[in-house]
Amino acid sequence: MAQRIDIKDLDVYYGSFRAVADVGMTIEPRSITALIGPSGCGKSTFLRTLNRMHEVIPGARVQGTVLMDGVDLYGSGVDPVAVRRQVGMVFQRPNPFPTMSIAENVLAGVKLNNRRISKGDANDLVESSLRGANLWNEVKDRLDRPGSSLSGGQQQRLCIARAIAVKPQVLLMDEPCSALDPISTLAIEDLMAELKDDYTIVIVTHNMQQAARVSDRTAFFTIEGTGKPGRLVEMDDTRTMFSTPTQQATEDYISGRFG
Amino acid sequence: MSSSTPRLVRTAQSDPVPPAADRADPTGPADAAGPTTPRTTPNENGDPGRTGTRARPDVAGRLFAMTATGAGATILVVLAAVAVFLVLRAWPAMTASAEELSEGIQWFPEGQTLLGFVGPLIFGTVLAAVIALVIAVPLAVGIALFTSHYAPRRIASGLGYVVDLLAAIPSVVYGLWGVVWLAPRLYPVWTWLADNLGWIPLFAGPASQPPRTVMTVGVVLAVMILPIITAVSREVFLQTPRLHEEAALALGATRWEMVRMAVLPFGRSGLISASMLGLGRALGETMAVLMILSPGFTYAFELLQAGRHQTIAANIANQFPEANPLGVSTLIATGLALFVITLAVNMAARWVVSRRKDFSGAN
Known part of the structure; x- marks a missing residue:
């Protein structure tokens, strides 16, 4: 179910402001790709173009192509709603629906895709998704409690369970651990290592150790100055990126001399 | 260190805003004295050289606490004063016998008890208000959602302005408009309803002409309460956390599904x-x-027929100018009934909201 993503000549605009320029990369299926770079370099913006979530912001638009298994996500006739059902997303801050129980949160996306689901199937799906997110043992006795009653790390895993319950092709994670403590972060990182057997994962992170720990490939974005667009500097295997990057800018950034 | 200590002290003392949850609570203002208590902070910091900061009295904080407590208490006092007035002045009518009432008051129905008199009035009042709510709430939610989540910003602000203008029209103008303009135009609608849906007891014909009926009143009341419901729900819908909206959209929700998943549940209590x-x-x-209403004192569910209903407030205004002391007391007793209904409705609403408090997203 995991799919390869090919991005070619991608520019992202907010109105007339070009936020990201000339990005081209290939994201391999069943792997974790980390996007790193200083604040404001456009890596989150770029991530959101992969499921067309940037369109939520008025005036945001994209030029270029994003091919998912050969299908252009920005082709005419492609419904952004359908794209988002294929490409799940986990946000910086945990955002379970506060008005729904834990079980309802897991099923939220499924109920959109497929309104009729038998009670037995629903229960099975809740369990398998929560197990997939390493949360089942902690919440199995209180599935009818509100999602907001959980700790931050548990909430984030609930959001991951909600995202994988719809069986997406790709999972996007926008700094998923930045609001979590180290132990919860570790739990999420372990989970990512398991999930990459089934999903294509793209993660934005500010934490370079995290990128080095979890990802297979790393892409480094940077920005030349205020008002300039963010650009992809280089992308390579994570090991290479953190040992022998080809670009000076990358080396400066990962060695802490910049950003 | 020495530079950071005074700042710590000041933030601890000059943070008199209680948390949002407390402010919504009627007992909140009484707690407003709380923020002055962290005065001991400098002591705990163990910085004896800076005891001067501790001695400085927090005048602004005290003043704020007193003002807030006073404001909160004023509400309670006013409420109690109204309740006491109503009970005291209604007492003569409540203790009078049926004969005394019908002999003493010219317009009092013959042989009727006070309860028998108030009952149809309560019924009429609640009926008219319920019709108004049934019409206004869906419309208001629609307008609020349109302005908060669908319309382009320019149209949205224009529409919001127009809706707010509706609230500024005096009710007597609404009454005139209802009688002179709206009622004749509603008559064909009511006739159609009576002809086609007359088998539902609510719409049993014949529709009165002129339609000075509780249904027409309900429509006019709906227009009158539309602005307040729209304005408040629009503000609540706009408060929906972007995070929750994006969570729904990222799951592949359409705009309407996002509204149902994130906006409406979040705005429910509001x-x-x-x-x-x-x-x-x-x-x-x-x-x-x-x-508008042609009055009558029955428990009739036929909304399209005139001369069947009357509301408490309209009845008071109608009879008060020519009422003798016992009559005034009777009218005040009906006012007391209205007061109790309003309290009961509000308490019921609070209960409904608090029942799913854990799921409100406030925690």
Whole structure:
């Protein structure tokens, strides 16, 4: 179910402001790709173009192509709603629906895709998704409690369970651990290592150790100055990126001399 | 260190805003004295050289606490004063026998007890208000959602302005408009309803002409309470955390599904509060009802027939100028009934909201 993503000549605009320029990369299926770079370099913006979530912001638009298994996500006739059902997303801050129980949160996306689901199937799906997110043992006795009653790390895993319950092709994670403590972060990182057997994962992170720990490939974005667009500097295997990057800018950034 | 200590002290003392949850609570203002308590902070910091900061009295904080407590207490005092007035002045009528009432008051129905008199009035009042709510709430939610989540910003602000203008129209003008303009135009609608849906007891014909009926009153009341419900629910819908909206969209929700998943559940309690504000206005509206409704004192469910219903407020306004002391007391007793209904409705609404408190997203 995991799919390869090919991005070619991608520019992202907010109105007339070009936020990201000339990005081209290939994201391999069943792997974790980390996007790193200083604040404001456009890596989150770029991530959101992969499921067309940037369109939520008025005036945001994209030029270029994003091919998912050969299908252009920005082709005419492609419904952004359908794209988002294929490409799940986990946000910086945990955002379970506060008005729904834990079980309802897991099923939220499924109920959109497929309104009729038998009670037995629903229960099975809740369990398998929560197990997939390493949360089942902690919440199995209180599935009818509100999602907001959980700790931050548990909430984030609930959001991951909600995202994988719809069986997406790709999972996007926008700094998923930045609001979590180290132990919860570790739990999420372990989970990512398991999930990459089934999903294509793209993660934005500010934490370079995290990128080095979890990802297979790393892409480094940077920005030349205020008002300039963010650009992809280089992308390579994570090991290479953190040992022998080809670009000076990358080396400066990962060695802490910049950003 | 020495530079950071005074700052710590000041933030601890000059943070008199209680958390949002406390402010919504009627007992909140009494707690407002709380923020002055962290005065011991400098001591705990163990910085004896800086005891001067501890001695400085927090005048602004005290003043704020006193003002807030006073404001909170004023509400309670006013409420109690109204309740006491109503009970005291209604007492003569409540203790009078049926004969005394029908002999002493010219317009009092023959052989009727006070309860028998108030009952149809309560019924009429609640009926008119419920019709108004049934019409206004869906419309208000629609307008609020349109302005908060669908319309382009320019149209949205224009529409919001127009809706707010509706609230500024005096009720006597609504009454005039209802009688002179709206009622004749509603007549064909009511006739159609009676002809086609007459088998539902609510719409049993014949539709009265002129339609000075509780249904027409309900429509006018709906227009009158529309602005307050719309304005409050629009503000609540706009408060929906972007995170929750994006969570729904990222799951592949359409705009309407996002509204149902994130916006409406989040705004539920606010919507109930807004409806209660509207209901309060509809229950107490006097002038428009007085001008439109042809009064009657029955428990009739036939909404399209005139001369069947009357509301408490309109009845008071109608009879008060010519009432003798016992008559005034009777009218005040009906006012007391209205007061109790309003309290009961508000308490019920609070209960509905608090029942799913854990799921409100406030925690």
